[in-house]
Amino acid sequence: MPKTPCLLVIEDDPRSQMIVELLAQRFGWDVVLKANAAEGLSFFREPKFDCALILVDCRMAEMSGLEFTKSVRKIEAKTGEHIPIIAVTANAMIGDREICLASGMDDYLSKPYTIKQFEAVVKKWLPPSEQANG
Secondary structure (H helix, E strand, C coil): CCCCCEEEEECCCHHHHHHHHHHHHHCCCEEEEECCHHHHHHHHHCCCCCCCEEEECCCCCCCCHHHHHHHHHHHHHHHCCCCCEEEEECCCCCCHHHHHHHCCCCEEEECCCCHHHHHHHHHHHCCHHHCCCC
């Protein structure tokens, strides 16, 4: 039986945290919530880190989602590993998607999003062995 996917969600807005958590639960996915990118980066560096996917807001105080992603990609360059990182952001201007992808993110989900959009982007990046519960 496939294991339950874990999503690391880095989001500073409590309402957005609640929405993502409820949606993830709907599809049977576990969520680890971090309120800022520095907390997310600390969790990512922990040996017990086993999330299959990271969803990160782009604009947060202290460290942006773009800076977080660049830091993760530097770590991965040394380990040879790669975890999908998805921007979940209200930045929906022309060029914002490209900026996110250029920072090393794998995909982009613009707020507000539908349940189907959320499900589609998460399932797109989950390893096949972890999709059966969704």
